[in-house]
């Protein structure tokens with residue numbers, strides 16, 4: 677169980693509990709490396725040390741068997757299962773009937789509940805770190821609450837609205853209903869997912885690190901000037917040519933057996949035209965239903981969404 681905890685910091689003075697999930701998808705390790713680096717930096721350079729950190733930071737690895745295998749998931753996508761109904765089923769079922777991801781979910785929940793009992797925070801902030809198979813864009817997805825949107829805008833990366841309407845059972849959906857709450861804590865739960873760039877791009881690690889520090893400052897865990905450095909500029913520079921806010925227009929869902937193959941060369945936020953030949957599957961060419969910007973075109977074997985189309989707002 678302890679190999680799941682990447683690190684803990686703070687907890688001596690009142691403040692929010694910031695809970696970071698990294699590697700919810702087993703082929704996305706940049707967030708884990710970023711968090712290891714972050715704890716080292718916090719221990720070395722936090723002004724006033726750990727005692728001066730308001731609230732607590734806890735970072736967890738998501739899907740351990742999938743991380744070991746270096747693939748997105750073993751049995752099911754761990755970022756499409758977070759519903760109160762499914763958790764209830766897991767808690768009722770015998771171990772033998774549980775999928776690999778069900779077991780991961782049960783362990784994660786236990787650690788989250790443990791942290792909530794320990795810190796009893798008024799506010800819980802979930803930061804879910806991801807990377808994409810395509811190159812070309814970082815972005816933030818807020819849970820559908822005003823406070824989450826405010827937090828998302830604070831990170832200097834394009835905010836994508838409505839993405840959660842296109843999928844079900846993500847960790848962010850779970851935060852919207854404050855479903856982690858136990859024993860009356862937290863009173864409020866904010867959630868954002870940060871997409872740090874391409875899976876294997878070393879710069880994705882630094883971008884995840886930058887997203888974390890920005891979140892910690894905006895949550896008041898550490899002063900604005902703490903750990904200031906090149907990380908502040910990383911997101912600014914990278915996102916300067918990307919749209920500030922976009923909204924989901926379309927999701928191309930894929931099912932097993934579709935034989936979905938994205939045509940090569942698409943990058944996140946690349947403009948596409950209506951009718952553009954984007955991919956092929958068992959039924960023939962897959963064409964764009966509308967004009968817009970393509971997001972998360974699928975360039976890996978496993979995944980349930982072929983691509984998303986967003987528009988600038």
Ligand SMILES: [Zn+2]
Nearest residue numbers: 701704806807
């Ligand atoms: Zn992911």
